[in-house]
């Protein structure tokens with residue numbers, strides 16, 4: 291009888307972005323939140339979820355300060371868990387950072403979750419829901435929240451007497467069908483590798499439109515399943531987001547799953 295290999299999950303944390311929109315002059319994963327680098331919160335959240343047998347962090351190349359943070363994190367958790375740790379240099383865009391991480395995953399990994407370092411407060415429940423759907427057989431799973439704004443599509447349009455930059459509404463999709471997508475996004479590892487190989491044949495303009503991993507899997511024609519995300523899983527993108535994350539950590543909204 292052939293033995294069915296047990297599912298082993300890796301979590302990739304992409305932390306190699308420069309944080310232009312946050313505008314702090316240092317890579318975003320190093321920006322302090324509650325007095326500690328954002329990456330520290332994100333890694334703690336992943337470890338707390340208990341789903342990973344390997345954690346791989348993609349960091350900016352030749353960033354000594356980031357290497358120090360990672361060494362400290364591995365020291366903090368290395369003795370308490372039998373987790374395998376990998377630190378890789380990320381790439382010029384998010385997809386390249388994901389590819390760099392995929393190339394160092396252990397050969398027995400069967401599923402992988404790709405998580406933004408920029409989502410430091412993601413609750414364990416979101417990791418659970420994603421990995422549960424993978425265990426149930428989904429090859430791609432993403433967490434999402436219902437959209438609260440009215441969303442419109444636009445096209446460039448000039449008005450007589452106005453300069454460039456004016457747009458015109460081309461449609462209003464039904465809000466009830468729209469979702470704001472978060473991470474961690476979970477995949478069967480072979481499917482995600484195939485999706486990223488396919489993406490490497492895209493021209494630069496098409497590649498620039500890729501904003502998450504699920505899009506690449508959609509392009510293969512695979513079903514992508516959606517589970518409930520969390521408002522705590524906000525992505526720290528702008529200074530306002532950082533203020534909100536600080537307020538969540540310090541005030542009555544402090545997530546109850548964070549110790550201390």
Ligand SMILES: Nc1ccn([C@@H]2O[C@H](COP(=O)(O)OP(=O)(O)OP(=O)(O)O)[C@@H](O)[C@H]2O)c(=O)n1
Nearest residue numbers: 304305306307308309310311382383387407408
């Ligand atoms: N070359 C890149 C670009 C982004 N990321 C990661 O992808 C996640 C989501 O990206 P985003 O929030 O856009 O981060 P930045 O690219 O740092 O932000 P900005 O676009 O404002 O520079 C972040 O955790 C970021 O570190 C990455 O690992 N490698």
Ligand SMILES: C[C@](O)(CO)[C@H](O)COP(=O)(O)O
Nearest residue numbers: 384406471472473501502525
């Ligand atoms: C992957 C992502 O976090 C899903 O919401 C998002 O698409 C990343 O986008 P960004 O422009 O790289 O921040």
